[in-house]
Amino acid sequence: MLARRFHAPVVMPMDTEVSVLRDAVVDVDTIGRVTYCGPAATAPGAGDTPTTWLTGILMPGLINTHAHSAMTPLRGMGGDVPLGSWLKDVIWPAEARMRPSDAGAGMRLGCIEMLQSGITTSAEMYFHPEEMVSAALEVGSRVLVAPAYLDLPGIGWREALESIDKWIDSDGLRFGPADRVEICYGPHSAYMLPMAALEATAESAKARGALVHIHVAESRDEDREARSAYGSVPQLLDKVGLLDGRLLAAHAVHLSPQDIQLFARAGTGVAHCPGSNAKLASGVAKLSALRAASVPVGLGTDGPASNDDLDLWEEMRLAAMLSRLEAEDAMALTAKDTLLMATREGAVALGRSDLGTLEPGKWADMVHISVDGPQFSAGLDIPDPRMLSTLVWAVGSRAVSDVWVGGERVVVNGEPTRTDRIAAQRAAAEAAQYLAV
Known part of the structure; x- marks a missing residue:
C-alpha cells in the first residue's frame, strides 16, 4: 500500500x-x-x-462494541417476544441447526452492512469463529472475535476455552493485515456457566492479556437471581477474578450504584445497546451514572436478530434520547458525548489504544x-x-x-470494494431459508 x-x-x-x-x-x-x-x-x-x-x-470509523453479526440469517425471527422466550424458544433452536457455512454467510453480510454504515470495528461474540474471521478478512472489516461458550448439552465450555487458548498461543492475540483480527474470550453470561468456567476464563485471559466479552445483567430476572445468590452479577465477576483483567460487559442494564463503582475501580468497559434493550424490554441502562463514575462506555448494536439492524448512528440517537428521558435533562448526553461514545470511548471500552481517533500512530x-x-x-x-x-x-x-x-x-x-454484495445477500438468504425450516 x-x-x-x-x-x-x-x-x-x-x-x-x-x-x-x-x-x-x-x-x-x-x-x-x-x-x-x-x-x-x-x-x-x-x-x-x-x-x-x-x-x-x-x-x-465507528466502533460497535457488542454484536452477533453472523446472525443476519436469523433476522426477524421472534420479533415480538421477551428476551427469555426469544432465546429459548426461537434463537437457540435455530442456532442448533446452524452450519459453519451459515455463520460465515451471515458474518460476511453483517460486515458489509456495518462497513456501509461506517462501522469499521465490531466486537463479536458468536459460534463458528473461524468462519467469522474468514468472512471479516474477506470483506476488510476489523473485528474482535470472542468465540461463544455456554454450559448446555453438546456445548462443552472446557473444550471451547482450551480451543481459544490454543488459537491465541498459535496465531497471537492480534493478526491479519493492519491487525484486523483480535481473539477474545466469549463466556456467554454468568447465568449460563458454572463458577468454575468463569474462574478458568479469568485465568486464561489474564495470562494472555486478552479481552473477555460477556453479557452482564441484561434482564431483570438475571439480576434478581444473581443478587439473591451472589450480591449481583458484577460482584460475582469480581469474585471469580474477571474484573482483574480486560473485561467488556455487554448491556449492563441492571446495576446498582455499588456495581457501577466496582466497574469504575476495575476499569471495566461497558457496551451500551439501547436499541436491543428497548426492543426486548430489558430496561434502560443507567448511562448517566456510568459516565459520571468514569466507566468506559461504548455503543453496541447487539445482533441483527435482536435489534434488528447494525446501524450505530441509530444507536447514537437512541442513547441520547433515552439518557435525556431517564435524567429528565436535555443536556444529559450531548452530541459531543454521543460521538465520542461511538468512536474514542468505544475503543477505550475495548481496551484498544490503537483505535477510535485520527491521531499519529x-x-x-x-x-x-x-x-x-x-x-x-x-x-x-x-x-x-x-x-x-x-x-x-x-x-x-x-x-x-x-x-x-x-x-x-x-x-x-x-x-x-472487496466482495460482491449481491452474492453475499444471496448466500445469507439461502442460509436463512435453511434455518427457518
Whole structure:
C-alpha cells in the first residue's frame, strides 16, 4: 500500500474536545497508520505522496462494541417476544441447526452492512469463529472475535476455552493485515456457566492479556437471581477474578450504584445497546451514572436478530434520547458525548489504544460523510456545535460514502470494494431459508 494524503473541508479527529478542523488533511503511511492529522496549512510537505480529495467530512470509523453479526440469517425471527422466550424458544433452536457455512454467510453480510454504515470495528461474540474471521478478512472489516461458550448439552465450555487458548498461543492475540483480527474470550453470561468456567476464563485471559466479552445483567430476572445468590452479577465477576483483567460487559442494564463503582475501580468497559434493550424490554441502562463514575462506555448494536439492524448512528440517537428521558435533562448526553461514545470511548471500552481517533500512530480507520444531501441543507460553513448536532441528529448511515480500514479503501460510494454484495445477500438468504425450516 502506498502512503497517501486525505484532504477534506472538515476533519474530525475525535480528540476529547471533538475538534472540527477546517481545510484539514490526514496523512497515512504504507502500513495504514496515521502520521499526521491537522490543518492543511501546517501539514508537512506531501512530496510525491498521492492526495485523495474529499468533499465532505472525514472522521474515525465507528466502533460497535457488542454484536452477533453472523446472525443476519436469523433476522426477524421472534420479533415480538421477551428476551427469555426469544432465546429459548426461537434463537437457540435455530442456532442448533446452524452450519459453519451459515455463520460465515451471515458474518460476511453483517460486515458489509456495518462497513456501509461506517462501522469499521465490531466486537463479536458468536459460534463458528473461524468462519467469522474468514468472512471479516474477506470483506476488510476489523473485528474482535470472542468465540461463544455456554454450559448446555453438546456445548462443552472446557473444550471451547482450551480451543481459544490454543488459537491465541498459535496465531497471537492480534493478526491479519493492519491487525484486523483480535481473539477474545466469549463466556456467554454468568447465568449460563458454572463458577468454575468463569474462574478458568479469568485465568486464561489474564495470562494472555486478552479481552473477555460477556453479557452482564441484561434482564431483570438475571439480576434478581444473581443478587439473591451472589450480591449481583458484577460482584460475582469480581469474585471469580474477571474484573482483574480486560473485561467488556455487554448491556449492563441492571446495576446498582455499588456495581457501577466496582466497574469504575476495575476499569471495566461497558457496551451500551439501547436499541436491543428497548426492543426486548430489558430496561434502560443507567448511562448517566456510568459516565459520571468514569466507566468506559461504548455503543453496541447487539445482533441483527435482536435489534434488528447494525446501524450505530441509530444507536447514537437512541442513547441520547433515552439518557435525556431517564435524567429528565436535555443536556444529559450531548452530541459531543454521543460521538465520542461511538468512536474514542468505544475503543477505550475495548481496551484498544490503537483505535477510535485520527491521531499519529493510530490505525487509519476512517469514514467519509457526504454532505450532498438534505441533512446538510445549511452546508458546512456553520458553527461547530451545529455541525456536531447535525451529525448526531440528522445524518444517519445514508450519508456514509467511503470507508477505509487500516488505510485501505473498503467502501466506495456506498459499495464494498472487496466482495460482491449481491452474492453475499444471496448466500445469507439461502442460509436463512435453511434455518427457518
